Amino acid sequence: MTIESLKRIYYFGKTRSEGSKDMKELLGGKGANLGEMTSIGLPVPPGFTITTESCAEYNQLNGTLPEHLMQEVHTNIEMLEQETGKNFGSENNPLVVSVRSGAAASMPGMMDTVLNLGLTDKALDGLATAFGNRRFALDAYRRLINMFGDVVMGVAHEEFESEFDRIKEECGAELDTDLDESGLEKLIEAYKKVYKTNTGEEFPQDPYQQLEKSIKAVFDSWNIPRAIRYREINEITGLTGTAVNVQTMVFGNMGEDSGTGVAFTRNPSTGENKFYGEFLINAQGEDVVAGIRTPKNIDEMSVWKSDIYEQLLETKRILEDHYREMQDIEFTIEREALYVLQTRTGKRTGEAAVKIAVDMFVEGHINKTDALLRIPANDLTQLLLPTFDPKAERDVLTTGLPASPGAASGKPAFTAEEAVERSEQGESVILVRKETSPEDVSGMHSAAGILTSTGGMTSHAAVVARGWGKCCVAGAGKIEINEGSMTISVNGRTFGSDDIISIDGTSGEVIAGPVATLDPELSEEFHAVMEWADEYRKLKVRTNADTSNDAIRARDFGAQGIGLCRTEHMFFEDDRITDMREMILAETEAERRAALDKLLPHQRSDFTGILTAMDGLPVTVRLLDPPLHEFLTHEDAIQQELADHMGISIEKVKSRVEQLHESNPMLGHRGCRLSVTYPEILEMQVRAIAEAAIECRKNGIDAKPEIMIPLIGSAKELSLLRTRVEQTIASINEANGDQQPLDIPIGTMIEIPRAALTADEIARHADFFSFGTNDLTQMTFGFSRDDVNTFLPDYIKQEILLCDPFQSLDTSGVGQLVEMGTNKGRSAHDNLKVGICGEHGGDPASINFCHNAGLDYVSCSPFRVPVARLATAQAAIKNT
Amino acid sequence: MTIESLKRIYYFGKTRSEGSKDMKELLGGKGANLGEMTSIGLPVPPGFTITTESCAEYNQLNGTLPEHLMQEVHTNIEMLEQETGKNFGSENNPLVVSVRSGAAASMPGMMDTVLNLGLTDKALDGLATAFGNRRFALDAYRRLINMFGDVVMGVAHEEFESEFDRIKEECGAELDTDLDESGLEKLIEAYKKVYKTNTGEEFPQDPYQQLEKSIKAVFDSWNIPRAIRYREINEITGLTGTAVNVQTMVFGNMGEDSGTGVAFTRNPSTGENKFYGEFLINAQGEDVVAGIRTPKNIDEMSVWKSDIYEQLLETKRILEDHYREMQDIEFTIEREALYVLQTRTGKRTGEAAVKIAVDMFVEGHINKTDALLRIPANDLTQLLLPTFDPKAERDVLTTGLPASPGAASGKPAFTAEEAVERSEQGESVILVRKETSPEDVSGMHSAAGILTSTGGMTSHAAVVARGWGKCCVAGAGKIEINEGSMTISVNGRTFGSDDIISIDGTSGEVIAGPVATLDPELSEEFHAVMEWADEYRKLKVRTNADTSNDAIRARDFGAQGIGLCRTEHMFFEDDRITDMREMILAETEAERRAALDKLLPHQRSDFTGILTAMDGLPVTVRLLDPPLHEFLTHEDAIQQELADHMGISIEKVKSRVEQLHESNPMLGHRGCRLSVTYPEILEMQVRAIAEAAIECRKNGIDAKPEIMIPLIGSAKELSLLRTRVEQTIASINEANGDQQPLDIPIGTMIEIPRAALTADEIARHADFFSFGTNDLTQMTFGFSRDDVNTFLPDYIKQEILLCDPFQSLDTSGVGQLVEMGTNKGRSAHDNLKVGICGEHGGDPASINFCHNAGLDYVSCSPFRVPVARLATAQAAIKNT
Numbered sequence A, B: 001m002t003i004e005s006l007k008r009i010y011y012f013g014k015t016r017s018e019g020s021k022d023m024k025e026l027l028g029g030k031g032a033n034l035g036e037m038t039s040i041g042l043p044v045p046p047g048f049t050i051t052t053e054s055c056a057e058y059n060q061l062n063g064t065l066p067e068h069l070m071q072e073v074h075t076n077i078e079m080l081e082q083e084t085g086k087n088f089g090s091e092n093n094p095l096v097v098s099v100r101s102g103a104a105a106s107m108p109g110m111m112d113t114v115l116n117l118g119l120t121d122k123a124l125d126g127l128a129t130a131f132g133n134r135r136f137a138l139d140a141y142r143r144l145i146n147m148f149g150d151v152v153m154g155v156a157h158e159e160f161e162s163e164f165d166r167i168k169e170e171c172g173a174e175l176d177t178d179l180d181e182s183g184l185e186k187l188i189e190a191y192k193k194v195y196k197t198n199t200g201e202e203f204p205q206d207p208y209q210q211l212e213k214s215i216k217a218v219f220d221s222w223n224i225p226r227a228i229r230y231r232e233i234n235e236i237t238g239l240t241g242t243a244v245n246v247q248t249m250v251f252g253n254m255g256e257d258s259g260t261g262v263a264f265t266r267n268p269s270t271g272e273n274k275f276y277g278e279f280l281i282n283a284q285g286e287d288v289v290a291g292i293r294t295p296k297n298i299d300e301m302s303v304w305k306s307d308i309y310e311q312l313l314e315t316k317r318i319l320e321d322h323y324r325e326m327q328d329i330e331f332t333i334e335r336e337a338l339y340v341l342q343t344r345t346g347k348r349t350g351e352a353a354v355k356i357a358v359d360m361f362v363e364g365h366i367n368k369t370d371a372l373l374r375i376p377a378n379d380l381t382q383l384l385l386p387t388f389d390p391k392a393e394r395d396v397l398t399t400g401l402p403a404s405p406g407a408a409s410g411k412p413a414f415t416a417e418e419a420v421e422r423s424e425q426g427e428s429v430i431l432v433r434k435e436t437s438p439e440d441v442s443g444m445h446s447a448a449g450i451l452t453s454t455g456g457m458t459s460h461a462a463v464v465a466r467g468w469g470k471c472c473v474a475g476a477g478k479i480e481i482n483e484g485s486m487t488i489s490v491n492g493r494t495f496g497s498d499d500i501i502s503i504d505g506t507s508g509e510v511i512a513g514p515v516a517t518l519d520p521e522l523s524e525e526f527h528a529v530m531e532w533a534d535e536y537r538k539l540k541v542r543t544n545a546d547t548s549n550d551a552i553r554a555r556d557f558g559a560q561g562i563g564l565c566r567t568e569h570m571f572f573e574d575d576r577i578t579d580m581r582e583m584i585l586a587e588t589e590a591e592r593r594a595a596l597d598k599l600l601p602h603q604r605s606d607f608t609g610i611l612t613a614m615d616g617l618p619v620t621v622r623l624l625d626p627p628l629h630e631f632l633t634h635e636d637a638i639q640q641e642l643a644d645h646m647g648i649s650i651e652k653v654k655s656r657v658e659q660l661h662e663s664n665p666m667l668g669h670r671g672c673r674l675s676v677t678y679p680e681i682l683e684m685q686v687r688a689i690a691e692a693a694i695e696c697r698k699n700g701i702d703a704k705p706e707i708m709i710p711l712i713g714s715a716k717e718l719s720l721l722r723t724r725v726e727q728t729i730a731s732i733n734e735a736n737g738d739q740q741p742l743d744i745p746i747g748t749m750i751e752i753p754r755a756a757l758t759a760d761e762i763a764r765h766a767d768f769f770s771f772g773t774n775d776l777t778q779m780t781f782g783f784s785r786d787d788v789n790t791f792l793p794d795y796i797k798q799e800i801l802l803c804d805p806f807q808s809l810d811t812s813g814v815g816q817l818v819e820m821g822t823n824k825g826r827s828a829h830d831n832l833k834v835g836i837c838g839e840h841g842g843d844p845a846s847i848n849f850c851h852n853a854g855l856d857y858v859s860c861s862p863f864r865v866p867v868a869r870l871a872t873a874q875a876a877i878k879n880t
Helices: A021-039 A052-058 A071-084 A121-131 A134-152 A157-171 A179-200 A207-221 A225-231 A298-304 A305-324 A350-362 A368-374 A377-384 A416-424 A439-445 A458-469 A524-536 A548-556 A574-585 A589-613 A638-648 A650-660 A674-677 A679-698 A713-734 A751-758 A761-762 A775-783 A791-795 A815-829 A844-853 A864-876 B021-039 B052-060 B069-084 B119-133 B136-150 B157-171 B180-199 B208-219 B223-235 B298-304 B305-321 B350-362 B368-372 B377-384 B416-424 B438-446 B460-467 B524-534 B549-557 B574-585 B587-612 B636-648 B650-660 B672-677 B679-699 B714-737 B754-756 B759-763 B773-781 B792-797 B814-828 B846-854 B863-878
Strands: A009-012 A047-050 A097-102 A114-116 A243-248 A257-264 A276-281 A325-334 A338-343 A395-398 A403-404 A407-413 A429-433 A449-452 A471-474 A481-482 A487-490 A493-496 A501-502 A509-512 A540-544 A561-566 A618-622 A705-707 A746-750 A770-771 A833-836 A858-859 B009-012 B046-052 B097-102 B114-117 B242-249 B259-264 B278-281 B329-335 B337-345 B395-399 B400-404 B409-413 B429-433 B450-451 B471-474 B480-482 B488-492 B493-497 B500-506 B508-511 B540-544 B562-566 B618-622 B704-709 B747-749 B766-770 B833-836 B856-861
Touching: A009 A021, A021 A047, A021 A097, A021 A243, A021 A305, A021 A338, A047 A071, A047 A097, A052 A207, A052 B562, A071 A207, A071 A243, A097 A207, A114 A134, A114 A207, A121 A134, A121 B714, A134 A157, A134 A179, A134 A207, A134 A589, A134 A638, A157 A179, A207 A243, A225 A439, A243 A509, A257 A298, A257 B329, A276 A298, A298 A305, A298 B377, A305 A325, A305 A338, A305 A471, A338 B223, A350 A368, A350 A377, A350 A524, A350 A833, A377 A844, A395 B508, A403 A449, A403 A458, A403 B278, A407 A449, A416 A429, A416 A439, A429 A439, A439 A458, A439 B814, A449 A458, A449 A501, A449 B833, A471 A501, A524 A864, A540 A864, A548 A589, A548 A864, A548 B329, A561 A858, A574 A638, A574 A650, A589 A618, A589 A679, A589 A705, A589 A844, A638 A650, A650 B395, A674 A679, A674 A713, A674 B259, A674 B792, A679 A705, A679 A713, A705 A713, A705 A770, A713 A746, A713 A761, A713 A770, A713 A844, A746 A751, A751 A761, A751 A775, A751 A815, A751 B021, A751 B814, A761 A770, A770 A815, A775 A815, A775 B754, A775 B773, A791 B508, A791 B672, A815 A833, A815 A844, A815 B679, A815 B754, A844 A864, A844 B480, A858 A864, B009 B069, B021 B052, B021 B097, B021 B305, B021 B337, B046 B069, B052 B242, B069 B242, B069 B754, B097 B488, B114 B136, B114 B208, B114 B679, B119 B136, B136 B157, B136 B180, B157 B180, B157 B305, B208 B278, B259 B298, B278 B298, B298 B305, B305 B329, B305 B337, B350 B368, B350 B377, B350 B524, B377 B846, B377 B863, B395 B856, B400 B450, B409 B416, B409 B450, B416 B429, B416 B438, B416 B704, B429 B672, B450 B460, B450 B500, B450 B524, B460 B471, B471 B500, B524 B863, B540 B549, B540 B863, B549 B587, B549 B863, B562 B856, B574 B587, B574 B650, B587 B618, B587 B679, B587 B704, B636 B650, B672 B679, B672 B714, B679 B714, B704 B714, B704 B766, B714 B747, B714 B759, B747 B754, B747 B759, B754 B759, B754 B773, B754 B814, B759 B814, B766 B814, B773 B814, B814 B833, B814 B846, B856 B863
Parallel strands: A407 A429, A429 A449, A449 A471, A540 A561, A540 A858, A561 A618, A618 A705, A705 A746, A746 A770, A770 A833, A833 A858, B409 B429, B429 B450, B450 B471, B540 B562, B540 B856, B562 B618, B618 B704, B704 B747, B747 B766, B766 B833, B833 B856
Antiparallel strands: A009 A047, A047 A243, A097 A114, A097 A243, A257 A276, A257 A325, A325 A338, A395 A509, A403 A471, A407 A501, A481 A487, A487 A493, A501 A509, B009 B046, B046 B242, B097 B114, B097 B242, B259 B278, B259 B329, B329 B337, B395 B508, B400 B471, B409 B500, B480 B488, B488 B493, B500 B508
């Protein structure tokens, strides 16, 4: 296809509708759906969409519009003129359009919009005549100059604002709406001067020139920092640019019989199947989303205009039948005529996602696998977060809108930067703003919760917070925010940066001080989703748990065993750390054994507890992993205490601490290397496990321990240590006499690149493999997790890495080793059981990879178990 | 084959000769050669060899002799009896044998030997009669009891010695030889008592019982610690055990017409083609090797017994014609009859290896490729070591035998343990011993040189030292060693542990204090070998050099370019480190650039020097690699100086030092990661390289710089940085106007596992790869080179690793990544040039691997260049 023949514009209207909902990549979500809605007969003002590819071309051409583009724009405007009977720039019945951005992924508020485009001095008269309302036409024109100046030409909004204030004062007007026609005329002149002073040119009187500049501005907005940042946070990659939607204007601000609103076809917080939204009478589109005026609940529309309300409910029905998904729509009423301006899949909380998916299945809209695929697995964690205890005392200051559920306590932060900074220092902060705007996204992301004093359920703050599952109370109008003094006041009480407040995103309450929390009650729908997931998934889900409490919790969440029970934490408890240090400081094997003998009963009782909690399910215990110096301390007082306890000099303690120091402890004397040099540690731990299993058996518990040797790098290493483990178990079996001997599987972590590379040799000595992808990622990348933050942010900013490889498995590098390890391992050992126990085991994208790599199970932290159950099912469904 | 039919014993003698020199694995070197020598008609006393497999069986059976073995021994003894006309244990003409160990690899002195076996009270009389010499027979018998008691039964040698002393005193004898028959009879009785007291049993009067116990003792000696240690040091692996040689005794101690000696068919120090050896008159075999008596030079034999001397020269001729290799023989003269007891390939110094190989080629014994394969490539470094400056003043204390050439200075150490310990602490020590024994090998290995006061050119010390190419002066009889006071005295002068002495292994001089050294002169033969090597090798050899001096030296040694020019050292020089620190402490890019501007001219002139030295050859410059904190200091005074210099507070300096601290610097903010975050550093370095190349060009130098980006882990990283490098070069080309633009290849180190795994993607942005196997080994194993010594010795001891993977490439793990990286890289980029610049580039075994992996070049330190030239040729020859 030659450049000339490339189709860059898609029309939608009665004449023809060229786009459809499947063309999101090319037309953006908004453009694709405008075409789709037009096709299914919804009342959409006609217009056209310039493709995202054109945006990419524009950027490749360093900010030049592709040749022939404006020619195509002309053709499409002419089509619009024909369909509407209006003429672009005409002094009779002028065509007035909006210009909006719209990328393939939803990015609320990110892109700039220009309304009323096409108005000129000449067209102004035409508009006044056509609508029989000169004041309205003047108001529309001054809005255009302001918006075009600000958004397209980069003139500071304040420059226009101060002129507005000056003229209002001149005319004795208090509100914007008080300004009469002559006042507005003065304002237009003043705005034109502002425009000229700041841009060096006259406000364009050619509507095509307005359009061309606006299109460029939309394209440019794709690469402004806040847009890039939003894509970063939301991990939106692979898109080439934004589309531009040019659409006939309809006016919600034509008077008291007009209005505008946004709505969700179901409740996006709870998922309840009830039309949910807000509207403003006599207002233009962006007013609702920007949260400047607090809008009315959609229910009130049935009182205001019941026929329109009915039309909206019918629209909901048509859209849900068509899209089989909850929709988020924007609409405008122009002189009692309803227009739908946009529809898109509605953002929702995790709770809503679960309920909507299950309801849609029950209602027959979708099948079970679709329902499972609809729920972002990560969002399930929201349902597991604690809520405020309803019985706890609450010092309620005021109640705002329950914009995004959850419970958050923290200290107020007043700017996005402050929220980021204080959060990084470990504080829990509530970002408190009059309203939020796209500039605030990073602060919103950092904060524990968001509180706004204006704005509704569909305001920027509310929509973004719900998308992230972050707690938000919006429109708490009684709260006065004093950014200067860094305080908030409510009903005469004042709170500063050091006072804790709490917000309840479910009730909308704003509360003084912290509130006791409670584990959440899980809904029927949640349990249904978990059951359905279990029907489809192939991977088993285990948990990483080091205590019996964690084990019990994970089991409640559906864990099918423990994939990683770390033993090092057991040595840190008060009564044990001294024995541990004594062991480390010992100078002979005999001394070491004496100290280990003291640790043995503790380890045994820990294991007994965990094995009991997991009765009937496998428990993989990893032998001691960290370097010994991690158990020591540099604190003089504790060193002295230890020296006294052991009857040696503090110098000796210090010298041993010094001696154990390592340049790169990550690559040092740890893991199985400890077992090679100090076999007595391994023996003690194996003894504790085996004896615990015997104790469990006596209590009628079906204990299924598995012993995992960490940090194996070669077959000989594992063969040697396996023999030692087996000998220890054999000696316990022998001591145990007639009893059925213990048969404990012995396996290894695959966490060193060499282990994956030589997995065929290693597998000959292993009953199972468990990929330790945390360390494997460190060594495969050569990244120290403790130090990576000095350069990782630069790497993500410069798109060298698309995401943090410690959060989501690097499938092309580390993943290659996982596949190699699995395949080589199985080639040498048919029945080798293979799992993953790094943190990636709870990450849906990584789980999808593990499914395809043919692993047997994933293991993750207890709270991630439901996520993993769903993600494993999604992987199975997606990859059949 | 059933166990019963397994042939465990090979006979050699006139009756038949079953073994041959190709059966070393099965019969050990000694046994194979005894069979071979018998076959080619040399006068070898008949005997038989028990296979190494039998030893392996014995060890598998936990120290039980394989069934039927003793039966086979009987059969073979009977064959011997027939051939010699003697009878085992007979009171008439008894058969007396030696029992010796002999493995496939030579391990001098490592294994225990029993002589005169078969003597009993009864056979003693027979021997006396047969030889007509009762005193001799008695002496042989008392030696057997002593040796058998010590070696086979583990009775301390001192127990026998003190009895000997007692009886000598009783008899008024001063020397051993002063004891008459009745004295010897008393001694035999005393020895028998010692034997019984210590073993709980009588000295065995059944010769087969003696033999059985001896065979077991030889087998057991395979696994004694000093044997294991010797195999470790010499990296001898893959052997299953030692063979046992049972051979008719011949006696060199029959009187003044008898004797024993060892000889090399050529000079093992220099390679000169001259019979070389020593002998003792009226002595038994082990006396020469053990170095107890200082023997006579072999030349003196022509005076003593010229016909025997002629027979020996004829033997040399036969052996060299047959083996086409320099031989190390043991011989005995029994009453004027010559017997050859052993022949094996002679150990030699690097210098001798070169000369012998070239001479053997010239003499027509071998072809050129055999000559090249004969020289252990590593030994070439010996030829490159400095010697003492002949013009330097020498305070010569005494002159011993020039047992192994070289020049060493150090402080005396008096035990092997002391030598190991002090060497590990960084001291250069000379191990000073009366004589050395196998127990001393680790100390000998650690020491800079070895000095003995007794023992000859073929003593234990001399043979072992020559094998390692370590400097040794032997038999410096004037030196009195006082182990108690830890001093040596010579001619009234005394030297303690803190006094430096020097030894000249070429002249035999022992010198007080250090001596100035001189670069060695390289022999004609050395140059011939290098030329021959260049004819055969496929791999190019480059060098790792950071200064023009190193570059010149390496070029002299034949380097074909620089494979790794590290730039970090350039920043450490006095005048630059302050600027470097200023750059690191800078808080803005502008400040950083200002400091870099000051560094630029230094870098440029460094590069100009190196490029000039390598005129016409490629120079691969690696951009800055270490983490920035390596350039900072924790020293208060220097920090204060820097703070003053920069006009900032010392707290600021300290805080930046603190801020740059990393938990695992090896995996931290270094290598190309610095270029990602601080592109201005890369720009400065690239500018310095490019401007240096232009400057060289102006001087008529053909500068061929290549830019190497370290620590690349992903294609995107390299693509980004390559663009930055190209842009910088382009801007310099532009500034350079009409001149032919510089075309500098840009490549990367492959040193992170992920880089090898994704080499196909990375190769698209690289002109060359260079495997940085030092870091690649660290990350593939998860071993920090700085910390590995806490566990690596255990790993080698327990045979988890066969050698230090930082010394010799781990072919199965790290090597897999090298192959993968090479193949994937070439799959995406046909002409990709691939080299290696880790220290493995100078290791012959690793070079062999690189040859097979299809690399283009190896790069190593300047002194390793000749080694690499030879090793690359050997790899090419071996793998055709």
